[in-house]
Amino acid sequence: TQSTVIAPSILSADFARLGEEVDNVLKAGADWVHFDVMDNHYVPNLTIGPMVCEALRKHGVTAPIDVHLMVEPVDRIVPDFAKAGATTISFHPEASAHVHRTIQLIKSLGCKAGLVLNPGTPLEVLDWVLDDLDMVLLMSVNPGFGGQSFIPSALEKLRRVRERIDRSGRAIRLEIDGGVKADNIGEIAAAGADTFVAGSAIFNAPDYADTIGRMKAAVAA
Ligand code: DX5
Numbered sequence: 001t002q003s004t005v006i007a008p009s010i011l012s013a014d015f016a017r018l019g020e021e022v023d024n025v026l027k028a029g030a031d032w033v034h035f036d037v038m039d040n041h042y043v044p045n046l047t048i049g050p051m052v053c054e055a056l057r058k059h060g061v062t063a064p065i066d067v068h069l070m071v072e073p074v075d076r077i078v079p080d081f082a083k084a085g086a087t088t089i090s091f092h093p094e095a096s097a098h099v100h101r102t103i104q105l106i107k108s109l110g111c112k113a114g115l116v117l118n119p120g121t122p123l124e125v126l127d128w129v130l131d132d133l134d135m136v137l138l139m140s141v142n143p144g145f146g147g148q149s150f151i152p153s154a155l156e157k158l159r160r161v162r163e164r165i166d167r168s169g170r171a172i173r174l175e176i177d178g179g180v181k182a183d184n185i186g187e188i189a190a191a192g193a194d195t196f197v198a199g200s201a202i203f204n205a206p207d208y209a210d211t212i213g214r215m216k217a218a219v220a221a
């Protein structure tokens, strides 16, 4: 089993003070920085790109940067994120014409590769690529916005992906993204997640360390 990772989504951070916000969540106990990239095409919102990732590295961020691409097409932007200092690059199979090729591209550039499943995406997309992945990211909301509610069917989906990962015998992370809070993270962990994205639950709270601490305690319980 993998160590627990809390990955605050900077989508809910104060973008006018982004460097400081990232420093603060990392000081407060965050393990990774979750970096949501939206293109107003694959999803109905527009956020940040490789230049902002590079700026965080130049600012001195050494923690893993977990890039979640909600863009179409995928392949064109992957090398830019690898160059900008991304650690993991995850993408949606619906947005890539050649899922296997995109995974190999990400890994050939020295990054870890993740595949993202929307709430309505069947698990079969994992069938012929699971062994090539470093991470499976299950969406527990439809992508595009922070602050949405956790979709309950994601718990059963987590259990099924956990079984597949265990059967593979590989060290593949299982990340959950959307509506994760201190009061539901315990059951989400019990369903099999080891890597937890949380945006609004952390950045909208007054005390980042307290919130992250309560999340880690609930996962460990
Ligand atoms: C949604 C993004 C999420 C989002 C999570 O498309 O992928 O990472 O920021 O935000 P919360 O934790 O507020 O649901």
Ligand code: ZN
Binding pocket: 009, 034, 035, 036, 068, 177, 197
């Ligand atoms: Zn995300």
